[in-house]
Amino acid sequence: MNNIVLSTKGLTKHFGALSASKNITLDLRVGEIHAIIGPNGAGKSTFISQVCGSIKPDNGTVHFLGRDVTQETVRDRAQAGLARSFQISALAMEDSVLQNALLGALGASRNPWRFLSPALGNKMLVEQAKHALDRVGLSDHANKRASELSHGQRRQLEVGIALTLSPKAFVMDEPMAGLGFEGSMKMTSFLNRLRQEAPILLVEHDMEAVFALADRISVLVYGEVIATGTVEEIRADPYVRDAYLGEEL
Amino acid sequence: MMREYYLNTIILGIFIIIPIWAFIMDEPFTITLMTRAAIFALAAVGLNIALGLGGLVSLGHATFFGIGGYSMGILAYHAQTFTPLMEWPILVSGSKLMPLIWINAVIMSAVAGLLIGILSLRTSGVYFIMITLAFGQMFFFFSISWSAYGGEDGLSIYIRNSFPGLNTLVPIHYYTLCITLLCAVLWINSRLIKSPFGIALNAARQVPARVETVGLNPVRLKLAAFIMSGTVTGLAGALFADLNRFVSPTMFSWQTSGEIMVFVIIGGVGRLFGPVVGALVFVALEHWLGGLSDFWHIYLGLLLLGIVLFGRGGLIGMICGEARLHE
Structure with missing residues (x-):
């Protein structure tokens, strides 16, 4: 499968007794938006940090453009074409x-x-x-x-x-957070076009945006991917509804 | 609020008009005072590259000041005693030529900056302050125990070193040399701030994580800034030793580091002319208040306290407000 741009295999990270990531295996393919959703504290940001290299996993690998980059620094991965936007704005x-x-x-x-x-x-x-x-x-x-x-x-x-x-791939940590309705709409249509340039690994809380944008969704709960699938599959998955989405969706 | 550019011009004007006036009125002591201010300014401009642009609170810049001083002292000492500096593997003799001494001071400072920087930049915050202070103290005690070059008593150089075409013993000639070097370094610094390196360094001070995610190495940027900073302060040290025709371990002392930092803070951290204003104010206070009381540092302390509490941009910030963008 050479349309895979970015992938993780068995990514595991513990902070003391807390497992922030448990055996996370997922991939990002050409031209897609792969959204990662999950409740607060599910380990989304820890996962993103491992993908980008600012946290080293205890176990598992990260492959980018067909290369094992698990041991590479944030800088190496950035130079290879992995662009990250931060959840909490990191600007000068x-x-x-x-x-x-x-x-x-x-x-x-x-x-x-x-x-x-x-x-x-x-x-x-x-x-x-x-x-x-x-x-x-x-x-x-x-x-x-x-x-x-x-x-x-x-x-x-x-x-x-x-x-x-x-970049060759984007990793975006909650780009919609605090944007307001109109801003969210604009960002949504922007990201929608952006995926043609480079695929996007998207962590987002705004469910409307996620359902509008994502080609695939992975649901992260307590550091574990409990489901991966298309929007319809995720919406229909009873386990996901139970664990995260709630009955109203 | 006054535009910073105008204020800078006025400050530069002071550095030109007062010495000319002193020269005409035959007041060599005033010229020497202005030389002292210019050299302190140069040392602080150096620190400002690390502190203002790179956010590196170095309490060890006396290391560079002292290395510059001893570069001058050692080379001139061997020249005045007609002894070789070393005989093996090649014969190196001393020198009384300023350009040679300056180049030596700059190179030695750069090497020291590289070594100290590599080790110190593994830390940050209070640990960085402490480790740079520790390096400063190491050099201080080393110089005290280095009896070959005067140990605690320091080294006296009887005749000021020479510069081709000038009589450096004439105060205005030596002042011209110092102010020219200060202006050259200020010009380079003004370009540096706006350069790609300056922008990257500025960002590395504020958000290292961001700099890393665009593929740049913030530590390497800071290391480069630390080295540059050290070379400028080292050059100032060589000039200072030549001004006094004397070099002693005091140049390595932590009080010297503190004073250089005080110049920067009084004038304005990160402002191009901040260190220059700070050094000028310091020398003026030292001269006037020092004449009134031995304890004039109390008033300096009060001034510093006032500036730190009420004017976060130093004197320049109080007069000109926040720095403008894209200028």
Whole structure:
């Protein structure tokens, strides 16, 4: 199966007596959005961190583009084309929106070792950054400080920075959180188009968005994948309804 | 609020007008005071690269200041005693030539910055402060026990080192050298802040996790900043030793580290001219208040307290407000 971009096999992580991940095996295929849902504390963020490399699993492997990257650092995986957006915005708050996007472009160029030429004078970097801001609808705010952005706009900037990397796969931790109705709608239609560029591993609480977007859904409960399937299958799965979705869905 | 650019111009103006006035009025002591301010400013501009841009609270920058000082002291000592610095494997003799001494100070500081940086950057926060302090103390006690170069008494160099085309013993000549170097470093620093490296370093200070997820190495960025920072402070150390024609373990002391940091904090952490303002204010207070009382540091302490409590951007922040973006 060479349409698999990203996969985990038997991923296990314990924090003391707590198992945050139990034997998680799933994959992300070309052109799809694979959503991971689950109640609070189900281990979604821990899972994401292991996929991206900021937490090392106790057991199991992560494969990216056909390569075992389990032992590689966050940087190695980023350079290989894995782009992450954080659940809690990780932005350089004192810097402008444009500078934040520039950082992404700089990462993509892999060469921050330029000391005397102004970054804003580098057409290629600036173009790349502005293009990404344009796509997430932040062009008008390029000269604002990141700290002046609303919560929702910060989420958009998170995604914008990920875009500057022209990645092979996205890992997004709750990009809709705090976006509001209209913002959610916009982000949903944006991600819907984005999957053509690169598949998205999406952790999200907004069920409406998940059901609208996901090609496949995995349900994580107490660190364990209790079900994986299409939207219909997950909706119909009695075990999932019981464990997580509740009767009203 | 005044634009920072105008304030910087005024500060630079002070550094040009006062020495010229002093030269015309034949007040060499004032020129020497301004030289002292310029050299302190240079040392603090160095620290500001690590502290302001990289967020590295180094309480060990006296290490570099001292290395610069002893670079000058050792080379000049061998030149004035006509003894070789080393004979094996190659013959190296001392030198009284400033450019050579400066290059030596910069290289030695860079090597020390690399070694100290690699070890210290494994830690952060309070541990980073402590480990840099510890390195500073190591150099301090080493210099005290290094009897070949004066030990506790330090080294006196009888004649100031030379610079081609200038008579460095004339205060205004030496001042011109120091202020030119300060301006050159400030210019480089102003470019550095806006460069790709500056942006990446700035982000590494604020959100290292983000820098890592775009595929860059925040620790390596900080290490580069720490080395650059050290070389500038080292250069200042060589100038300071030459100003006094004397170098002693005091240059390595933690009080020196603290003073350099105080310059940066008084003026404004991360502001281009912050260290310059800080050094100028320090030398002015030292001169005026020092004439009134031996305990003038009390007033310096009060000033520092006031600035830390009420003006978070230092004096520059109080006058110009928050730093502007994209300038």
